[in-house]
Amino acid sequence: MTEQEQYVPRLLIKQVIGRLLFDTSKGSNPFELAEADGGWRVVIEQVGQPLVDELQELIDDLNLFYFEELKSDPSKVRKWWLYDKQRPRLQYDAAAQRLEVIVDTRVAYSNDKVIAN
Numbered sequence: 597m598t599e600q601e602q603y604v605p606r607l608l609i610k611q612v613i614g615r616l617l618f619d620t621s622k623g624s625n626p627f628e629l630a631e632a633d634g635g636w637r638v639v640i641e642q643v644g645q646p647l648v649d650e651l652q653e654l655i656d657d658l659n660l661f662y663f664e665e666l667k668s669d670p671s672k673v674r675k676w677w678l679y680d681k682q683r684p685r686l687q688y689d690a691a692a693q694r695l696e697v698i699v700d701t702r703v704a705y706s707n708d709k710v711i712a713n
Contacts, residue, residue: 602666605629607629607638608663610659610661611657611659612659617647617654620640626641627639635680636702637698639695639696640695641694643694644693647695655686658697660677661676662675676702677703677705680700686698
């Protein structure tokens, strides 16, 4: 089994005040995170219009958090904070219920320190 297969990915979207807006562990929303054009693209499937409307309303206050939890020991987690220095870009395909979020910054962190990358 490869290292990637041993980790379970999880995505959170929070308002800057800490309010949780979206958590992939609470539903069945497939997603992917990839490097794109000097930033990061997150594509989330099966997203309804009410969530998109709320995210659009709070666009200046969004932070994304990407975690990889080790299957055999969920206490071992790799963590990244994703945000945009100006404003995240949201693109929504209502027919496909696919949301794309594009940000320009990803920072690895642990409970002890933040590591810019």
